[in-house]
Amino acid sequence: MVGEGKELNIYLIHTKDKFTKKLRIQLVVLIVLILALLIFIAGYSIDIIRNNKIYKQYEEQLAILKQQEIERQEAEKQAKIPQLTEQGKENIKNIYHSDTKRAFLTFDDGPSSITNTILDVLKQENVKATFFVLGSRVEAKPDVVKRIYDEGHYIANHGYSHVYENIYASPQAVLDEYNKCNEAVKNAIGVPEYNSHLFRFPGGLVGGKYADIKCQANELLEQNNIVHVDWNALNGDAETNNLTIDFELLRLQETVQNKNSIVILMHDAPAKKVTAEALPQIISFLREQGYEFKNFYEIIK
Ligand SMILES: [Zn+2]
Numbered sequence: 163m164v165g166e167g168k169e170l171n172i173y174l175i176h177t178k179d180k181f182t183k184k185l186r187i188q189l190v191v192l193i194v195l196i197l198a199l200l201i202f203i204a205g206y207s208i209d210i211i212r213n214n215k216i217y218k219q220y221e222e223q224l225a226i227l228k229q230q231e232i233e234r235q236e237a238e239k240q241a242k243i244p245q246l247t248e249q250g251k252e253n254i255k256n257i258y259h260s261d262t263k264r265a266f267l268t269f270d271d272g273p274s275s276i277t278n279t280i281l282d283v284l285k286q287e288n289v290k291a292t293f294f295v296l297g298s299r300v301e302a303k304p305d306v307v308k309r310i311y312d313e314g315h316y317i318a319n320h321g322y323s324h325v326y327e328n329i330y331a332s333p334q335a336v337l338d339e340y341n342k343c344n345e346a347v348k349n350a351i352g353v354p355e356y357n358s359h360l361f362r363f364p365g366g367l368v369g370g371k372y373a374d375i376k377c378q379a380n381e382l383l384e385q386n387n388i389v390h391v392d393w394n395a396l397n398g399d400a401e402t403n404n405l406t407i408d409f410e411l412l413r414l415q416e417t418v419q420n421k422n423s424i425v426i427l428m429h430d431a432p433a434k435k436v437t438a439e440a441l442p443q444i445i446s447f448l449r450e451q452g453y454e455f456k457n458f459y460e461i462i463k
Contacts, residue, residue, distance in 0.1 A: 239353070242311070242459075246359035246387055250462045254360075254389045257461065260423035265453035267291040267444075268393065269437075270320055270362060272430035273299055273306035279438040280430050281309060287445045290457040291315050293430070294362045297322035297343030304350035311351040316458040318360040319343045319388075329364060330372035336363075336379035340388060360458055361390045368392070391458075393427035397437060397444060400429060405436040411443055418451065 257266075269280060272295055284291055293310050295317055300307050311317055321329050321339035329339045340361055348356045361383055367376055367390055380390055398413030399405055418424055428437050428444075448455070 244462045253461045263453045266425045269430040270294045273303040274432040276438045283441045289455045294320035297346040300346040307350035318358045333379040333382045393425045395424040396427040407440040410440040
């Protein structure tokens with residue numbers, strides 16, 4: 163009986179040992195699992211923190227780039243809004259004088275059906291010109307005026323109607339036509355602050371039936387911070403109804419002569435298709451003569 167009790171005890175001890183060993187192993191496995199889980203969570207958290215940081219930096223850089231782009235666009239927009247400074251007025255006074263050879267291509271009486279062809283040529287030749295637009299024509303073709311503006315040409319003012327009896331009825335009528343044309347331009351290009359400050363009298367400032375009115379009107383314009391410019395060279399496209407490219411080139415050569423600074427009168431009215439056709443040769447001729455092309459953005463500011 164005593165022997166049996168001993169055996170039972172040994173059996174119980176063995177069982178207890180086995181149980182404790184199993185428990186220990188399970189405990190160790192559990193601890194290892196918990197540790198692995200903790201390491202995984204820690205690693206994952208570090209990743210999230212790191213990614214958040216990178217994302218934040220990326221967002222900050224993106225915000226800086228967006229701001230720079232807004233500032234660049236604003237500066238570009240401002241640069242295209244003419245500001246007539248005292249220096250600008252002085253430059254206009256001296257428009258026909260320059261140490262270097264420079265040419266201002268100017269187109270009056272548009273926009274019309276041929277203006278887009280002229281713009282295509284200017285784009286191809288990488289030349290910036292100046293367009294003296296008519297308010298009534300601007301209202302008819304605002305999309306073309308927008309293109310003129312977007313492509314970096316200068317939009318100047320040629321009044322609204324081009325009807326001499328109307329525009330030269332009084333000095334105030336000239337200013338009214340200037341303002342009416344300017345309104346049309348602002349609407350067409352979508353820039354409420356736009357003012358070209360630059361006028362060309364239909365028929366030119368000097369002489370003619372309305373010489374006195376024009377002279378008084380010029381003073382009134384100056385009081386309103388508007389300067390005027392005529393021309394000292396032309397392609398003769400207002401001189402005949404039988405225009406040819408050769409005729410235009412000849413008139414250009416005759417009027418350019420040996421002038422250093424030339425403001426060339428041309429027209430983009432509907433009937434001046436030949437002017438659009440002659441333009442590549444006009445540009446070539448002027449380049450061969452050593453002229454550099456300018457528009458009034460470089461003068462008015
Ligand atoms: Zn005109």
